[in-house]
Amino acid sequence: MKTFCILTIATLLALRATAVTATNLSSFEGIEAPILQYHVTNNSFMPGASGNITDQGNHTVRMFLHYRANDWWDADRDRHDTTRQRAEVKGLGPHQKTGDTFEYATTWRTDPAFRGSGRFCHIFQLKATDGDNGAPLVTLSILNGTNQACVHYWSGGSKGFSTVRTFAWSPGVWENVRIRITTAVKPEGAISVSVNGDAFQGVKDVAVYRPNATDYRPKWGLYRGTAKVMPFGDDYVEHKDASAKKM
Numbered sequence: 680m681k682t683f684c685i686l687t688i689a690t691l692l693a694l695r696a697t698a699v700t701a702t703n704l705s706s707f708e709g710i711e712a713p714i715l716q717y718h719v720t721n722n723s724f725m726p727g728a729s730g731n732i733t734d735q736g737n738h739t740v741r742m743f744l745h746y747r748a749n750d751w752w753d754a755d756r757d758r759h760d761t762t763r764q765r766a767e768v769k770g771l772g773p774h775q776k777t778g779d780t781f782e783y784a785t786t787w788r789t790d791p792a793f794r795g796s797g798r799f800c801h802i803f804q805l806k807a808t809d810g811d812n813g814a815p816l817v818t819l820s821i822l823n824g825t826n827q828a829c830v831h832y833w834s835g836g837s838k839g840f841s842t843v844r845t846f847a848w849s850p851g852v853w854e855n856v857r858i859r860i861t862t863a864v865k866p867e868g869a870i871s872v873s874v875n876g877d878a879f880q881g882v883k884d885v886a887v888y889r890p891n892a893t894d895y896r897p898k899w900g901l902y903r904g905t906a907k908v909m910p911f912g913d914d915y916v917e918h919k920d921a922s923a924k925k926m
Contacts, residue, residue, distance in 0.1 A: 698782070698924035699772030703734045708770025708896070713744070715754040717761055719907060728753045731766045732900070739919040742766035742900040746912055752905060767804075767900030771923045774808065775895040777862050777888060780869075780926040783897050784857040786919040789821075791851035793914050797823040798904030802916050803897065805860060810892030817843075817860055817870060817887075825850050830858055830872045834886050843881045844872040853919070859926070862895065864888045897923055 701707060713728040728745075731753060735741050744764050746752040755765045775781045787802060803819035806812060817832045818840070828848045831840035848854050857873040859881075868887030871879035889895075901916040 698784075698922040700738070700920055700922040701740070701768075701771055701918075702738050704732065704740055704768065706771060707768040709768070711756055711765055711767045711769060711898075711900070713753040713755065713764060713766060714757050715759075716745070716751050717754050718751045719749050724754060724759050732768065735917060737919065739917050740768060740899075740921075741915050741917045742768075743915040744901055744903070744913070746905065746909065746914070748909070748912075749907060762904060762906070763799075763902070764905050765900070765902045767898045767902055768918075768921075769806075769898040770896045771921065773923075773925060775805070775860070775862060775925070777864060777893050780859065780861040782857055782859045782924045782926055783922070784855070784924075785819075785899055785921045786853055786855045787899075788853045788917050789850050790915050792912065793821075793850045793916075794825045794911055795821040795823045795827075796904065796909050796911055798906075798909075800901075800903040802901060802918075803856075803858070803899055804902070805895050805897055807889040807892035808894045808896055811890040812892060814889070816862075816889050816892075816895060817858065819856060819858065821848070828854075830856075830870070830881075832870055832882075832885075832887060834868075835864075835888055835890060841882075843870045844874075846872075846874045860887060862887045897921075 712731045715724045716727045800821040801818045804815040805817040829845040830843040861869045869883040871881030873879045899918045
């Protein structure tokens with residue numbers, strides 16, 4: 680007598696929607712840490728950055744950036760660029776393709792003294808790996824000051840970011856954010872955000888793509904604009920249970 684296994688639609692959908700959750704740094708495809716420091720006094724870049732991205736245990740990774748105002752600060756990887764600094768991890772599970780719906784999540788917190796500067800400060804990005812992969816498609820960003828963050832998207836040939844949702848945050852406090860993204864080259868896409876378990880809010884029937892791009896992957900970390908006088912110092916962002924799930 681033959682035995683048959685019958686899977687319900689709900690079971691099949693649950694199997695398809697299994698999340699990939701990071702347990703430590705080895706879970707990610709790559710790490711983008713600074714290896715140079717910019718020295719203000721002599722306008723030069725020197726090797727010296729180290730220990731910027733570390734495992735903290737309990738499925739938590741820390742991205743740390745030094746900033747010493749008129750003295751020196753960590754650079755953007757090996758780039759001779761004084762306008763930004765970066766400590767990010769990238770890629771978790773399968774990449775998102777055009778037409779896919781993915782949910783990206785993290786429970787994150789900053790150091791207690793952290794503040795936004797008015798320039799860009801991204802702690803999550805969804806970026807293309809092909810086509811027009813310079814600007815991100817979607818970002819989770821800390822805004823100026825110590826109480827507002829937002830999710831933005833920069834789609835197609837637009838000239839800047841559009842807001843999906845703005846919400847409150849507090850330095851040193853764990854915040855859980857889930858972002859659902861449906862990519863589409865026509866106005867058939869959607870982006871919605873849940874903060875600390877509340878209802879998803881966002882935009883729908885919009886184009887969500889980068890020109891000529893077909894492949895996207897997530898990045899978690901701390902990527903922010905810099906200049907000689909900024910209102911921040913040595914700072915970190917921690918990401919716990921970062922995950923990517925194809926819906």
